[in-house]
Amino acid sequence: MSDNTVWWAAEDFWRKTAIWVTTGMLLVLMVLTFDSVKQITAGSERVPAYSVINNRIYYKFDQDRGYQVPVIGDQAPLFGAMLTEEQAEALVNKGKMTVQARNCMNCHTLLGNGAYYAPDLTKAWLDPSWGAEVVREQLMIQFLMDPETNARTFGSGRKMPDLEITEEEARGIVAFLKWMSSIDTNGFPHGFKPIAQEGD
Numbered sequence: 001m002s003d004n005t006v007w008w009a010a011e012d013f014w015r016k017t018a019i020w021v022t023t024g025m026l027l028v029l030m031v032l033t034f035d036s037v038k039q040i041t042a043g044s045e046r047v048p049a050y051s052v053i054n055n056r057i058y059y060k061f062d063q064d065r066g067y068q069v070p071v072i073g074d075q076a077p078l079f080g081a082m083l084t085e086e087q088a089e090a091l092v093n094k095g096k097m098t099v100q101a102r103n104c105m106n107c108h109t110l111l112g113n114g115a116y117y118a119p120d121l122t123k124a125w126l127d128p129s130w131g132a133e134v135v136r137e138q139l140m141i142q143f144l145m146d147p148e149t150n151a152r153t154f155g156s157g158r159k160m161p162d163l164e165i166t167e168e169e170a171r172g173i174v175a176f177l178k179w180m181s182s183i184d185t186n187g188f189p190h191g192f193k194p195i196a197q198e199g200d
């Protein structure tokens, strides 16, 4: 390199720039990672603690935000039993593990991840097609344990295969889906119409 190279064309300048930019971006990435982890942890502002499955969850239109947001209502324990935080976590976890092990995402979408062959499961707990709220838990279990006989297909002609889910696993899945429906997803999935709400 000759001495009369202008500073911005010097190799040394670009080497230092690369090091500083990489270091700077790494720090930004770390800060954002910690911030994201905080915001997606159960028990934070938008992601309720697992014991939320002890309460009624419904949707309400938020005028300011322009879409529906989940609301945590009165006590409405899942399967009629109030759970402690630990018990609720264990049950939701059972469901989450089953969903992962059976690869439900091959056909379904959960929180934006997965496929679009079958209905989005993010708000499946609030899907009006379960009919009345009181019978929903039981219908979901029946469906999960025998999706072919209980197929609804929604006019698509597609049926969910029997994945030989046990009753215990089905209960976990229902808990997982109930908890997931309470997450504030900024209106995702867009245009979702929830189960009939009080006062409708």
Ligand code: HEC
Pocket (backbone or CB within 6 Å): 098, 099, 102, 103, 104, 105, 106, 107, 108, 117, 118, 119, 120, 121, 123, 124, 125, 127, 129, 147, 150, 151, 152, 153, 154, 158, 159, 160, 161, 163, 165, 173
């Ligand atoms: C091979 C594809 C496929 C896989 C894998 C699959 N499903 Fe489905 N699922 C479907 C189809 C198709 C439907 C819609 C038809 C119906 O409801 O009868 C459906 C419907 C559902 C519904 C009803 C959704 C609603 O809002 O009413 C739930 C809940 C559900 N599946 C849960 C699961 C879970 C949990 C798993 C994993 C354990 C799973 N599915 C794996 C294809 C699949």
